[in-house]
Amino acid sequence: MTDVDLAFDEQEYIPAVAQDADSGDVLMLAYVTEEALRKTRETGEAHYYSRSRDELWHKGGTSGHTQAVKEVRVDCDGDALLYIVDQTGGACHTGYESCFHRTVDGETVGEQVFDPDDVY
């Protein structure tokens, strides 16, 4: 499916980091199956695998906050992916642009870009 060998883990997942193409901000980390990666490449919109719902996950399918994937990169040992995306709305269900909007000390560092009550 790809020209580079990918090392899916024993659960057939590979972690994928989404990065905003314009701002360079790291938006989220989620997991991808072979099917999710294939759908991403076929449709040009980011797909992941929801481990909590145990199903293929078209990011933004409910909220409209889709990610147009401009490039998919792979790391040196083939066990992690990087989606370079144009993010519609915000990546995080909390309304923040990025899921990484807090430090480990609990300080908020990110920007809220929508009101989740309006979306979900």
Place this chain on the structure above:
Amino acid sequence: MTDVDLAFDEQEYIPAVAQDADSGDVLMLAYVTEEALRKTRETGEAHYYSRSRDELWHKGGTSGHTQAVKEVRVDCDGDALLYIVDQTGGACHTGYESCFHRTVDGETVGEQVFDPDDVY
């Protein structure tokens, strides 16, 4: 240890993405144990857990290509970390600045910043 609850997986790992503070480039994805995160915060230099060597890994301990950690962020559900770092040399053992220096189609997109034969 942190003010935010972290969700380590059943192997007591949590994935950590390293991002260059200046360029915004995503440098690598590796795994962190509670001890690795504590060492990172105590020393200010990125520590991970090497799953292949099964030991605590001080990034750059051998190569000198350390990562000075300016901030540690956590995602919305507490199961992924983001290290914002000043990278000395390159993050990748292949000599590239980033481990994500290829597309899944095998095209090289990153920049080689050192000759690995000089370092390892």
